[in-house]
Amino acid sequence: MNQEREQAADTGMTADIGVSADTGMTSAPADHVAAIQAEWRRERPDLDVSPQAVIGRLHRLAARLTAELRVVYERFGLGEGEFDVLAALRRAGAPFERAPGELAAHTMVTTGAMTKRIDRLERAGLVSRRRTEEDGRGRMVALTEAGRRLIDEAFAAHMRNEHRLLGLLAGEERQALEKLLTDWQERLDGGTGHRIQKATEDGG
């Protein structure tokens, strides 16, 4: 098949509203998202598709960055999920232990997914499981020595990779972007009260 797609982060995130675009315009489409917007404006001139300019681009960029980061994970034989778990354990500090439920909450996946991640990591000899003393139900997942060595090396490489990607932005751009992202997230979390433009409830 050999399509030009760019390692497309496995799912989600990717597409916003359809992502498409190059439908013909091989010249200077300016931008994938701009091309999509042009199609919509032709087909649905009644709608204001300007939000795609931000949201669509945000998603595409995030997908692209993820694909870049994944390359490093894979170099160490890790998937994104496994990398996350090892990193969360390493960050915890000695003795590099955390409970599965804690790891699940931190990495934003269900406990079912976490069980399987730990299974894989345990099989690979990177973590070990043990029961907790206090509570017979409790388990603790700990980095093995091999796991600690691997994540220390992998995380350093990961940071070099992130530095490389961020190197495309100038210092002020970086700061401005960080602030915009932080503020937007905060307003989303804060829910009401921060709204700037009165938003039409999207009900229907």
Next chain:
Amino acid sequence: MNQEREQAADTGMTADIGVSADTGMTSAPADHVAAIQAEWRRERPDLDVSPQAVIGRLHRLAARLTAELRVVYERFGLGEGEFDVLAALRRAGAPFERAPGELAAHTMVTTGAMTKRIDRLERAGLVSRRRTEEDGRGRMVALTEAGRRLIDEAFAAHMRNEHRLLGLLAGEERQALEKLLTDWQERLDGGTGHRIQKATEDGG
């Protein structure tokens, strides 16, 4: 279980390097990402984890926005992938047709995934398949009348939803963010030549 995770976009994207954070600090963690950085700085003071301030936040925000958008898709009985396909067909203009391979390229998934998406949509009566006249191998996927009605309504709701989310940003913020995202993506695509800070090759 009932964890506080926020609909966590099914995968990918989510986590950057482990996402964790609230490890204790229930007060004013400032920020999930900031808390993660603090942990890393304690454990690995030798590393400069500042890129996470941007990349980590970008990923979290993208995941959060996706979760918000998904709500609307689901209101119309659609998954993200199905929505993308219907939107790509609608955007194409009458007669709302595209070849499967074209759809796959546009939505950044493999042809295998596209086959299955089309299967589901066909089963739901939203699209139909036909052979092309010119080339016996070729297929065309078209919106059915029900499909066109559904995506027209769903896309309008989707846009209202995006307007709502973007309403949290002021006009200048919106413009600034759009420009930063566009520029970064462009530099990533352009590959070399645009680099601002000489980046350490992430090799090893």
Next chain:
DNA sequence: CTATATTAACTTCCATGGAAGCTAGTACTC
């Protein structure tokens, strides 16, 4: 103490998507 509820992890089942191979139709070459 017994019954009930809660909690943590695990298990089962299902949906999605990727990789690679398969099939059928088409295009080139000699």
Next chain:
DNA sequence: GAGTACTAGCTTCCATGGAAGTTAATATAG
């Protein structure tokens, strides 16, 4: 026009993750 290559879509198999239910341990009420 036979043989080879290519192309487009499909199929098979596998990996991942979510939802919901199960199991075992603990806590609480009567």
